[in-house]
Amino acid sequence: MISEQVYQPEADTYLLLAAVRDEIRGNERILEVGTGSGEIAFALQEMVSCTVIATDINPYAVKAARRRGIEVIRTDMCRGICSQFDIIICNPPYLPTQPEERIDDWLEYALDGGPDGLLFIRRFLAGISCNLAGDGKILLLISSLCGVKTCEELFTDTGFSFVMVAGEMIEGGESLFVYRLQPVIQSEK
Amino acid sequence: MKRELHDILCCPVCKGDLTLEVLEEDEREIITGSLTCAACNVVYPIEEGIPNLLPRNRDE
Numbered sequence: 001m002i003s004e005q006v007y008q009p010e011a012d013t014y015l016l017l018a019a020v021r022d023e024i025r026g027n028e029r030i031l032e033v034g035t036g037s038g039e040i041a042f043a044l045q046e047m048v049s050c051t052v053i054a055t056d057i058n059p060y061a062v063k064a065a066r067r068r069g070i071e072v073i074r075t076d077m078c079r080g081i082c083s084q085f086d087i088i089i090c091n092p093p094y095l096p097t098q099p100e101e102r103i104d105d106w107l108e109y110a111l112d113g114g115p116d117g118l119l120f121i122r123r124f125l126a127g128i129s130c131n132l133a134g135d136g137k138i139l140l141l142i143s144s145l146c147g148v149k150t151c152e153e154l155f156t157d158t159g160f161s162f163v164m165v166a167g168e169m170i171e172g173g174e175s176l177f178v179y180r181l182q183p184v185i186q187s188e189k
Numbered sequence: 190m191k192r193e194l195h196d197i198l199c200c201p202v203c204k205g206d207l208t209l210e211v212l213e214e215d216e217r218e219i220i221t222g223s224l225t226c227a228a229c230n231v232v233y234p235i236e237e238g239i240p241n242l243l244p245r246n247r248d249e
Contacts, residue, residue: 080242127211
């Protein structure tokens with residue numbers, strides 16, 4: 001039985017997985033940040049000859065992922081990892097959550113995006129570049145709940161070029177999108 | 190964790206190298222052990238095959 005404290009695969013998981021499959025050419029080094037139940041990492045390591053490594057901060061999530069044979073590290077985002085990856089995947093917590101709405105359990109880490117839904121995404125983008133290989137790319141899921149325009153501005157502000165590679169409407173008028181991000185190379189004039 | 194994973198792990202605080210100590214290992218991987226950051230004087234545990242690289246309080 002998988003713990004109730006672990007985020008289980010939902011529409012966002014499968015949208016991101018499909019987008020990742022389209023990006024993979026084979027032999028890439030792949031990092032999944034916040035793997036949850038390990039659904040995406042598991043599918044990728046079954047499917048391709050890539051090296052897949054996953055992280056999560058949630059003790060129940062890392063155990064669930066390990067039970068599926070995933071090489072998993074318990075750490076905050078990718079803080080305990082010094083190497084670089086060709087593809088970094090992340091389905092972040094993005095639900096706008098007010099402080100009084102917080103319930104303080106481990107599942108909340110998978111959901112709570114702070115008051116504007118962007119708290120995790122901001123931290124993720126600010127610290128991720130050192131783990132990206134030269135021509136590496138990020139595949140990041142976002143929701144219309146945190147504002148597509150706001151997210152795109154954030155990508156630009158944090159030094160990434162972006163392309164929307166997948167999108168899907170789900171219940172309640174919410175839309176999900178997958179973006180491919182790459183660091184903007186500062187060209188010399 | 191597999192032994193090779195050690196090469197890509199670092200201290201989550203100072204990003205420095207970690208020294209691996211293995212207490213229990215099967216034919217595939219390390220089950221129990223530790224990763225020590227000499228610079229920070231902190232030991233990060235490996236338990237049930239999972240390295241725990243969350244920053245630790247000094248009194249833990």
